[in-house]
Structure formats: structure tokens, C-alpha cells
Amino acid sequence: MSNPGNSKYVKKLNRMRILNMIKDYEPISRQQLSEQTGLTPSAITGIIRELIEMNFVKEVGLGESHGGRKPVKLKFNCKAGYVIGLEITQHETVFAIADLKNQPKDIQSVAINMATPQEGIPLLIAEIKKLIEQQEHSKKFFMAIGIAFPGLLHLHNGLVKRAVNLGPAWNEYPIKEALESALGLPVVIENNAKAAALAEKWFGCGTAYSNLAYINMGEGISTGILINDSILAGSHGYAGQIGHMVLDSNGPLCNCGHRGCLEAICACPALIRKVKTEISFIDKEDPLVKIWEDKQDIRLADIVLAAKVPGSYAESLFRQVGKNMGLVLANLINLYNPEAIFIGGKMAVAGDLFIDVIRDIVSTHAFPEIANFTVISISALGANTGAIGACALVLKQLLQSSESAILDDPERILRKKGFFWSRSQII
Incomplete structure (x- = not known):
């Protein structure tokens, strides 16, 4: 766990705070960010420079001057990355793709028999790969996957405790580890109704x-x-x-x-x-x-x-x-x-x-x-709220959690693009 007294950790929290302020109040200027956060103009300038280099923020023109130079307006680049959300049920899995801000629009369902993980998980992995390989998604950078799952979950280790509507074969199954190792993508998992509640809060x-x-x-x-x-x-x-x-x-x-x-x-x-x-x-x-x-x-x-x-x-x-x-x-x-x-x-x-x-x-x-x-x-939101909520779950983890890794080390990100997982890395 990160140490709150660590200077890198504090800088990361400031980056996340600034990023979310831009996302929520765009377009906004550096001066406005400084006034609202209490951070110095030089600190704001440094953070914005990093966020622009990481492609999370864009400059979009000039605002009105209140004396002096016109301020440069900033906007959140919601197309910098994408997430996949899915809801698993016994006979059907619903997939959704979302950018970093907007309600998922690309929603589709696939018939998969999930009565046992031994049969269902390989089919699920194949469908996720197929989804990412589709031509319209081939140039998108996918950052993580969210799972809305119908059962009791050990959230700290990604195990299924029990799924009464799927079957006993799921008891103690390591779904998070199975998907992450096969896909090379971070996986966030939550009960389907809890994920859907988050969907209502974010998008409904x-x-x-x-x-x-x-x-x-x-x-x-x-x-x-x-x-x-x-x-x-x-x-x-x-x-x-x-x-x-x-x-x-x-x-x-x-x-x-x-x-x-x-x-x-x-x-x-x-x-x-x-x-x-x-x-x-x-x-x-x-x-x-x-x-x-x-x-x-x-x-x-x-x-x-x-x-x-x-x-x-x-x-x-x-x-x-x-x-x-x-x-x-x-x-x-x-x-x-x-x-x-x-x-x-x-x-x-x-x-x-x-x-x-x-x-x-x-x-x-x-x-x-x-x-x-x-x-x-x-x-x-209709019948697809679980999949939409799975997207919201991932976005909350990526953009609002203090444990999120995407803003940990800008230099590493710039050097390796370590927060992006592209199609080529999971095939």
C-alpha cells in the first residue's frame, strides 16, 4: 500500500485530483485549478505538462482575459484509453466498451454457457479477444476490464465464494487471476447489482x-x-x-x-x-x-x-x-x-x-x-446496467482510487506506455 507521507504518492494524488477536476469542470484554466486547489501555479504547470504528455489532457483554446494574457483552456481527453465492462449470467454475457468519461455505447451480448468455469472461462476469454480484434476497436488502447458477476465474491483476491445461480463448480474459483493471466489486462470484479448501482450513479x-x-x-x-x-x-x-x-x-x-x-x-x-x-x-x-x-x-x-x-x-x-x-x-x-x-x-x-x-x-x-x-x-439503462456498471467500476478504480497505478510514475508511462494494453499484447 502506498505511504501517504511519500512525496511520489502525494504527487500522484495531486495529479489524480487535477485530472478529475479537469474532467468534471472542463474547459478550465491552469489559474482556475490553482485557485480551487490551493496548489501553486508552478505545481499546477508541472502537473498539467505531465498530463498533456501522457495524453490525458488537451489544450483547447483561449478563455476570456480579466487583465493580462488570455488563459489557456484545458479539457480531459476521454479518448486516451478505453475499458471493457461485462456482466456474466448463466447463459449470456453482455459486453460494453467505454471511453474514460462517457456512457458505454458499444454494447453486445454473446451466448456463453457459464455453468462451470472450466467450460465458460475459455469461451469468455476467446470472446474478449475477438471483441478487441474487431476492426473498429483495433486502434483503441484498452486499459482494464470490469466484471459484474452474479455471486458472492472475495474482492481482496478475486475469488468467487459462491454463485448459486451458476453452480457449485464456481466455488472458490480464481476468476480475476484466470482472466488477468490469459489477457494481460488488469481485471476489477464486483457483484452485478453493486456494479449496476454504480452505473446508475455515473450514467443513469x-x-x-x-x-x-x-x-x-x-x-x-x-x-x-x-x-x-x-x-x-x-x-x-x-x-x-x-x-x-x-x-x-x-x-x-x-x-x-x-x-x-x-x-x-x-x-x-x-x-x-x-x-x-x-x-x-x-x-x-x-x-x-x-x-x-x-x-x-x-x-x-x-x-x-x-x-x-x-x-x-x-x-x-x-x-x-x-x-x-x-x-x-x-x-x-x-x-x-x-x-x-x-x-x-x-x-x-x-x-x-x-x-x-x-x-x-x-x-x-x-x-x-x-x-x-x-x-x-x-x-x-435497461437490461444492460450490469455491463455498464462494470465499465463504471473500472473507471472509478482507474481515475479515483488512491491505489490506481496509471498516474504513479509519468516518466515510466512515457517511456513504456505502461498504463496501456493494446490488442497486440493480448493475442
Whole structure:
């Protein structure tokens, strides 16, 4: 760990502070930076020179003069590097590419069976290499990879503790080490819901909130909570497992081994399983029955489509989802007093079918002094929030962490470009 009393460490922190001020308040002049930080003009000049040489900062013209020479304006060069973010689920992995500032735009998904790391990780590595080799990315400098992972993680060493929705083969698997050794890129890993909460804060509708919760509703259900802009980790990093709050002790068996968990009742696989179990008891004229007769299968998209029909089985099913989620969120609101709650994941496509029910249940079960000031909405980032959050996770680590290595030693960076990893280095 860096020594706060070390002069190189202090210089590094000053570089990072200045870089983030330029990113957040661009265009800005050297004089303004000096006035706002208290650093001397000569210190600012030296830092800016290093940041320009490292390609993180550009001069973009002259500002207005208030006596004397016009100040040179500075901007953050967000194209100096790129990061890859991805969210792993059992059958699909979503990839996103982001520059150093903006919301990821290049998002794509690949079908990968991740039931075991022995089968899934080699396929994942091949897909990452393929992504970087694509012609439109071949000249980009990739700096790191972020992973949004559905499970309990040992963050200090990058091990998977347990992933109940992937399978027992993942227990104690060194995912961080496996990917770093194969790709030659730094890897940052976090639980998918916690990463998604960061996505809402950086790129979504949560920018105005310091205390928020993100509810990931997909193959599982979990939450990421930000308190005073920091991710709530818990003593072992496992906080946020609301999907395993028990609603019915005699309810359906959950992947975690217990019965009646929220996840076993309201997650996507649970809904599909319930429909298939009850299909023979549903009215023959119900749209879901007609879909089943035609396809002999039911998917989430089918349930969402059928729920658009008033009075349908699927409409009733989503209303029950809203009631169960409302009870859980009422408890979460009473516990943490968030300013806002965002619901996302694969279930976000059905959000308009149950969001009003959630709000109604919350209004009658949470303290009104808290609930009346809590915004509850569907995430505008859609089903890809985890991958977007993985990008945000990496950017936070690179640009805001005191342990980040990218600004440690400018001379080494200039000499070796040590903070960049290009396509040729991972093939």
C-alpha cells in the first residue's frame, strides 16, 4: 500500500485530483485549478505538462482575459484509453466498451454457457479477444476490464465464494487471476447489482443522489446500495442479497438451498417455472395458453406480451410480483432511507406492469416520513446496467482510487506506455 507521507504518492494524488477536476469542470484554466486547489501555479504547470504528455489532457483554446494574457483552456481527453465492462449470467454475457468519461455505447451480448468455469472461462476469454480484434476497436488502447458477476465474491483476491445461480463448480474459483493471466489486462470484479448501482450513479438517473439502491431483477434478485456515494459492502463484501429474504418458509425451493426466498418466487426463472407448472389450469382462452400451444415453450418475453391483455393470467402474475417486491422494498426503505430506488435487469422490460403496485405497497408498509421522499422507478439503462456498471467500476478504480497505478510514475508511462494494453499484447 502506498505511504501517504511519500512525496511520489502525494504527487500522484495531486495529479489524480487535477485530472478529475479537469474532467468534471472542463474547459478550465491552469489559474482556475490553482485557485480551487490551493496548489501553486508552478505545481499546477508541472502537473498539467505531465498530463498533456501522457495524453490525458488537451489544450483547447483561449478563455476570456480579466487583465493580462488570455488563459489557456484545458479539457480531459476521454479518448486516451478505453475499458471493457461485462456482466456474466448463466447463459449470456453482455459486453460494453467505454471511453474514460462517457456512457458505454458499444454494447453486445454473446451466448456463453457459464455453468462451470472450466467450460465458460475459455469461451469468455476467446470472446474478449475477438471483441478487441474487431476492426473498429483495433486502434483503441484498452486499459482494464470490469466484471459484474452474479455471486458472492472475495474482492481482496478475486475469488468467487459462491454463485448459486451458476453452480457449485464456481466455488472458490480464481476468476480475476484466470482472466488477468490469459489477457494481460488488469481485471476489477464486483457483484452485478453493486456494479449496476454504480452505473446508475455515473450514467443513469442517479447522478443527483448520494444514497440510492439498485434492484437487479433477472435470473436472480439482488441489490446494490450506495450510502454517501460509497458502495455498501458489509463485513465480508456480501451485502445486498435481498433475493434471499424469505417470504414464505414453505415456499418453493431456492437455488441457495432454502425455501420461499424472494428470488425463488419473483425472479425470471421462477416466473417461467410457475407458468409451465400451472399452464394446464389456466383458462383456455388466455393468451399464454395460446402461446404455449403454438411453441410448446414459454419465455419471459411471452409472459410480458400476454400481460398486456387486461384480466390475463400474466397480468395477475406481474401484479403479484409487484406486491412481493413492494413488501421487500418497504423494508429496505425503512432500513436504509435511500433517496431513490431503481429497478433494472432483465425484468425491467416488464416494469410498467408492476411498478405502480410496488409504489402502492410501499406507501402502505413503509414509514411515510421516509417513503414519501423516496423515488422508485425503472432504470432507464435497461437490461444492460450490469455491463455498464462494470465499465463504471473500472473507471472509478482507474481515475479515483488512491491505489490506481496509471498516474504513479509519468516518466515510466512515457517511456513504456505502461498504463496501456493494446490488442497486440493480448493475442
